[in-house]
Amino acid sequence: MSIFNHRLLFVVGKGGVGKTTISAALGIAAKRLNKTVLLIEVGDADAIGQIFDRGTLPEKPIQIQPDLWGVRINAKSVLQEYIKLHVNIPFIAARIVKSKIFEYIIAATPGLKEVMTLGQIWRWEQDKTFDNVPHFDLIIVDAPATGHGVSLLMLPQTLINMLVVGPIVEQTRVVHNLLIDPVKTCLTLVTIPEELPVNEALEFKTIATEKLQMPVQTTLINSVYPKDFSESDEEKIHTKIKEIAEKKHLKKLKPMFELAKSTIFRRKLQQRYVDQMYAKQDKHETIIELPFVFSHRLSIRDIEPLIQILLTR
Amino acid sequence: MKNKIQTAKIVACCGSGGVGKTTLSATIGLYGALIGKKTIVLTIDPAKRLADALGLKSINFEEQRVPDSCFDVIGLKPKGELYAMMLDTRHVFDRVVTAYSTSAEMAENILKNRYYQYLSTSLAGTHEYMAMEKLYELNETEKYDLIVLDTPPSRRALDFLDAPERLNDLFGRHFFWNLLKPYFKAGKLGYRMIYFVASPVLRSISKIFGIQALNDLADFFYLADDSFIDGFRNRSQAIKSVLSSPQTVFMAITSPMRAPMLEALYFYDKIKENNMPFGGFIINRVHQSLDKLSDADRDAIHAWISSDLLAKKITQNYQRFERLGASCHQLIDNLMTITDPAIHIYQIPFFESDVHDFAHLYQLHDYLFDIDF
Numbered sequence: 001m002s003i004f005n006h007r008l009l010f011v012v013g014k015g016g017v018g019k020t021t022i023s024a025a026l027g028i029a030a031k032r033l034n035k036t037v038l039l040i041e042v043g044d045a046d047a048i049g050q051i052f053d054r055g056t057l058p059e060k061p062i063q064i065q066p067d068l069w070g071v072r073i074n075a076k077s078v079l080q081e082y083i084k085l086h087v088n089i090p091f092i093a094a095r096i097v098k099s100k101i102f103e104y105i106i107a108a109t110p111g112l113k114e115v116m117t118l119g120q121i122w123r124w125e126q127d128k129t130f131d132n133v134p135h136f137d138l139i140i141v142d143a144p145a146t147g148h149g150v151s152l153l154m155l156p157q158t159l160i161n162m163l164v165v166g167p168i169v170e171q172t173r174v175v176h177n178l179l180i181d182p183v184k185t186c187l188t189l190v191t192i193p194e195e196l197p198v199n200e201a202l203e204f205k206t207i208a209t210e211k212l213q214m215p216v217q218t219t220l221i222n223s224v225y226p227k228d229f230s231e232s233d234e235e236k237i238h239t240k241i242k243e244i245a246e247k248k249h250l251k252k253l254k255p256m257f258e259l260a261k262s263t264i265f266r267r268k269l270q271q272r273y274v275d276q277m278y279a280k281q282d283k284h285e286t287i288i289e290l291p292f293v294f295s296h297r298l299s300i301r302d303i304e305p306l307i308q309i310l311l312t313r
Numbered sequence: 314m315k316n317k318i319q320t321a322k323i324v325a326c327c328g329s330g331g332v333g334k335t336t337l338s339a340t341i342g343l344y345g346a347l348i349g350k351k352t353i354v355l356t357i358d359p360a361k362r363l364a365d366a367l368g369l370k371s372i373n374f375e376e377q378r379v380p381d382s383c384f385d386v387i388g389l390k391p392k393g394e395l396y397a398m399m400l401d402t403r404h405v406f407d408r409v410v411t412a413y414s415t416s417a418e419m420a421e422n423i424l425k426n427r428y429y430q431y432l433s434t435s436l437a438g439t440h441e442y443m444a445m446e447k448l449y450e451l452n453e454t455e456k457y458d459l460i461v462l463d464t465p466p467s468r469r470a471l472d473f474l475d476a477p478e479r480l481n482d483l484f485g486r487h488f489f490w491n492l493l494k495p496y497f498k499a500g501k502l503g504y505r506m507i508y509f510v511a512s513p514v515l516r517s518i519s520k521i522f523g524i525q526a527l528n529d530l531a532d533f534f535y536l537a538d539d540s541f542i543d544g545f546r547n548r549s550q551a552i553k554s555v556l557s558s559p560q561t562v563f564m565a566i567t568s569p570m571r572a573p574m575l576e577a578l579y580f581y582d583k584i585k586e587n588n589m590p591f592g593g594f595i596i597n598r599v600h601q602s603l604d605k606l607s608d609a610d611r612d613a614i615h616a617w618i619s620s621d622l623l624a625k626k627i628t629q630n631y632q633r634f635e636r637l638g639a640s641c642h643q644l645i646d647n648l649m650t651i652t653d654p655a656i657h658i659y660q661i662p663f664f665e666s667d668v669h670d671f672a673h674l675y676q677l678h679d680y681l682f683d684i685d686f
Contacts, residue, residue, distance in 0.1 A: 015330015016573065047572050145330050195667060197331070228626045236623060253614060255603065256631045262665050263630050269666065294633040295640040296570045296600075 003218050003286070003313060004030050006186040007125055008139045008178070010153070013190035014200045015145040018222045020047040022190050022290070023142040025303050029310040031067040035137035038124055039064070041072045042117055042144055042152070048072075051300065061124070069136070071124075075113035078120045114152045115168060118175045125178060150204070153179065153187075153212050180213050182284075189216045192223045193273035202280055209282075216285055221274055223292045225267045234264050288313055314659065315682045317592050318345055318459070321562045323452065323555070324592070325462040328566035329576040333597040336668050337566055337661075338463035339367060340677045342395060346379075349392035350458035355447060357400045357440075357465055366670040367397045374401045387675045393458065398447075405443040413544035440465040449552045562592035569599050569641035574648060581652065593657030594648065595681070600663050602642050603635040 003009065003026070011023045020041075027039045038061055041048045046056040052064050057072040064070045080097045087093035096102055127135035143152060179185050187208055191201035201219065209215045229237070241257050244250045274289065281287055290309055295302045318324065318341065326338045338354050345352035353376060354367070368379045379395040407424060414420035423429050441464070448462050555561065563584050567577035577594055584591045606628060615624040649658060661680045668674060 016332060016568070020572065050571060050575065195669075228630060233623050233626065236618070236620070237627070240618070250617070252610060253617070256606070256610070256614060256627050259603075259634055260627045260630050263634075265665055294637045296568075296637065296644060297640050298571060 001183075003186060003188070003310075004033055004035065004138060006138070006184060007134075008121070008141070008185040009188050010141050010143055010179075010185065011188045011190060012143045012150075012204065013145070014197050017190050017192045017197050019145075019190050020051060020142050021293075021298055021303055022220055022222060022306065023140050024048060024051045024300070025290075025306040025310055026188075027068055027138075027140050028065075028300070028303075029307045030138045030140075031065065032307070032311060034067075036067050036135070037069065038136040038139045039068065039070045040121060040124075040139060040141045041070070042141065043073075046072075048142060051298065051303075053299070073117050073120050075116040078116040079112070082116065082119070112168075114154075115172050115175065117152065118179070119171050122171075122175045122178055125184075150207055150212070153208075153214065182214070182217065185214065186217045187212075187214050189219045190222055191219065191277070193221055193270035193277075195273065198273045198276055201277070205280070205282070205285075215282060219277060219281075219285060219287045221277055221287065221289045224274065224289045225263060225270060225292050227267060229260065229264050229267075234261075237261055237264070286313075314592070314657070317562050318348070318350075318682070320560065321459060321592075322558075322560040323448065323460050323462065324562045324564060325448075325464055325556075326564050326566050326595075327464045327580055329573045332566050332568045332573050333668075334566050335363060335463045336674070337564075337595055337597065337677070338461045339363060339397075340674045340681065341564075342397070342459075342461040343671070343674050344678055344682055345459040345461065346391040346393045346395035347389060351394045351396075351456070352459040352461065353396040353398060353451065353457045354461045354463065355398050355400060355444070355451070356463040357444070363669050364399075366674070367395075369397050369399060374399055374404050383671055386670070386672045389675075396457070400444060400447055402440050402443045405447050409443075409446055409548075413548075445552045445556070446548070449548070449555055452555055557587070557589050559590055562590055564592045565594045567594060567596055569596050569644050571644065574644060578648070578651070581656075591656070593659060594652075595659045595661065596645060596648075597661045598663045599645070599660045600634060600638045600641045602638045603631065606631050606635065 009023075009026060011019050011026070013019045023039060027037045030037045039048055041057055048070055049055050049057050052070070054064070057070045059072055059074055059077055061069040061071040083096050083102075084090070084093045087096060121139060121141060124136060125134075125139055129135050189201055189204060189208075191197045205216050205219075237257055237260050241254075241261060244254050244257060277287060288309070290306050293302050293306070324338075324341055326334045326341070328334050335356055338356060342352050342354035356369075366383070368383055369377060376396050376398045379397055381391060383395075384391055410423050410429070411420045414423060444462060444465055448460060451457060451460050563580075565577040565580050565584075567573045574596075581591060581594070611628050614627060615621060618624045618627075645658065645660065652658075659681055661677055664673070664676075666673075668677065
């Protein structure tokens, strides 16, 4: 099943592996496949906005590009809306929202912020246009870094345990059903071929299967150097570097050959970690390697190669 | 940075996840030990190989001495001593509770409370607060000349700075506390239920959230008496004053990429706003600027190498890194133009292999300190 045939992509991974860049690339790729896409940012970050050269995304979906929408979820405002909806007497609802106890409850109830966040995602998933087709074909969630991402997805268990009964628990059950449906929801893990990120990715896969009951379906290995050089190339480069050391007039070519040599070295090191990911690949897991972007500005134009690869999958 | 480390008692490394905070904290710690300070590096979940290099056993949350024999690979004897310690939030929190409880029974009840169990592990800002707590505790013992703190990877550096105040706020005398305290102090569970039913606001809240959540919260505040909460609050203020002292240095760690740089800048603004001592930016893993590949060089490579394909691969590879280096330096230039020229910006080059052992950590000193021991 193509990654774009799901309804919901949850993009998770360690900080600094490129979750936001990849969420944006997935979004652009999906819209080129004629889908209407909603990109969701969780919390008070503004990373998606930066990629599209705009400020912080608003709390209501806004069109970033044709067929590509963006929004930021603020759990507190979602909860305020929720209270207003569920408390019939408006002045009591207003008092609750303004009260300190409300602040406490938000801070102190395990999983409450998370269920509000997920509930809002669920509502967008349910959203239909006037002729009863889904408003968004694909919803991409740029989840918080792994640890927090886990707590976001862990909420059904935590919250049901804490609250036991009430409308929030009912909502949690509905959301939970959406999350564990492997056809609708795809847990998308991002990592890079380095020690710590790979270790953390493998740990996350175990947690996802055992604790979240939502196995990782797609793993994206980001920032993989191109494999340009063959083994015979490598030998030739080594020979040439020795020759350069001996001949003065060739000295100016040294940086180019040294760089080729170090690229080969780095690529081999990366391969070890890439292999580790394949060695632990699950039966239903798709692994996609994405190329290193040779620009740290990471503008939309820079990530075009990623979009192209995602489109072929 | 040499002078800063000479005079500092605390160095805090801050920045977003994945930029190399742990590595740089270890590097600064190593430097401290070499110049004669009794130094401790406080870290959270270090890379396994780095932990090995520092002689840390991952299961141990106590202070551990890094054996002098670890310094052999760099051929130097430390004039001071190097210690390392891993932080476990829950562990620190439990100790704080025990310290502020007025009786053993009170401590035990709090530790068993469900709300506390959640608070100590999951509440936003807890990790940051506990890192600060441990820092303060170590500082108070005066056992170390230098404490290097590897801060928790918060997406927002703000969480970390505001952590003491946020927790303080939670323990403060707010609406909830004032309103409910007498009832909780007086009552058994049954009375509490009645109270909830009697107040329309609480009744609505308990309908939505469930009575259990309120009860757990109430129990916690019931257990935690005034002296406990005062202890916490006083501690928060003390931590803040240690952090603001001139012997503390905050370093903003970033990689030369847009998102982590904006985080670092945001952090820098927060530090300035709070009047805390800022030590500068450390930009980690900077790809070097390469000279532009001239047509003459390109032709020379093609002429010299028999395979045109290989020549093309070599020049293409070079041009890619030329572009990468240029993008890094453009970002760094931008940072320089928007920050005060007096602010130090340290750049650490990108290394071929991961920086995970003493020799590699030592290598970084060239870019942070002018070496002479």
